[in-house]
Amino acid sequence: MSTSVALRVxxxxxxxxxxxxxxxxxxxxxxxxxxIELDPDFGPALCDLEGFERIWVLFHCHLSRDWQALVQPFLxxxxxxxxxTRAPSRPSPIGLSNVALHRVDTTRSRIEVTxxxxxxxxxxxxIKPYVxxxxxxxxxxxxxxxxxxxxxxxxxxxxxR
Numbered sequence: 001m002s003t004s005v006a007l008r009v010x011x012x013x014x015x016x017x018x019x020x021x022x023x024x025x026x027x028x029x030x031x032x033x034x035x036i037e038l039d040p041d042f043g044p045a046l047c048d049l050e051g052f053e054r055i056w057v058l059f060h061c062h063l064s065r066d067w068q069a070l071v072q073p074f075l076x077x078x079x080x081x082x083x084x085t086r087a088p089s090r091p092s093p094i095g096l097s098n099v100a101l102h103r104v105d106t107t108r109s110r111i112e113v114t115x116x117x118x119x120x121x122x123x124x125x126x127i128k129p130y131v132x133x134x135x136x137x138x139x140x141x142x143x144x145x146x147x148x149x150x151x152x153x154x155x156x157x158x159x160x161r
Contacts, residue, residue: 005092011038011109013059013122020063020088024117033102034116036124043109050104054130057116059095060123061088075148084143095122098130 014035017023036057038046049055070079071087082090095118103112111127 007060007125009039009060009123009125010042010127011036011124013116013118013120013124015116015118015120015122017119020119023119031114033112033114035110035112036116036127038109038111038124040109043106046104046106046109046111049101049111049127049129052101052129054098055101055111055113056126056128056130056135057097057099057113057118057124058126058128059097059118060125061090061093061095062121062123063119064088064090064093067091067093076144080144094125098135 014037016032016034067082067089069082071082071085071089072079073085073087088095097116097118099113099115101111101113105111
């Protein structure tokens, strides 16, 4: 039962990372300010976003290779089921980052953020506000990642076409 879904690209990432090679694998290690430039039609949709400290950014992992059921994630030497990882080689290659929001410019249809682990030109699918009372679950258990060290790891290009 395979169904297709059409998604609308609302904008693109502007980032210092030209390719996935040596890019941080998660938003925690992404440094300088980045921006998301939206289609001008979406400028008014940014109204009232400025009061949020963090947002969710959903994007298309457009450079990832075809999906694989088992992948070797960056933080583990053993293959894992792709749905137990955040590897970009997925049946529907959608990325998700929780980023810090620094500036909203409705006139230029642009936002500035830090913590976005996406390459320059990545198509953005959606932006949603981060709501701590809904989105934070610090008591949650993180499966095999409980024994992994997630900081400072960079991409080696294993998931790139």
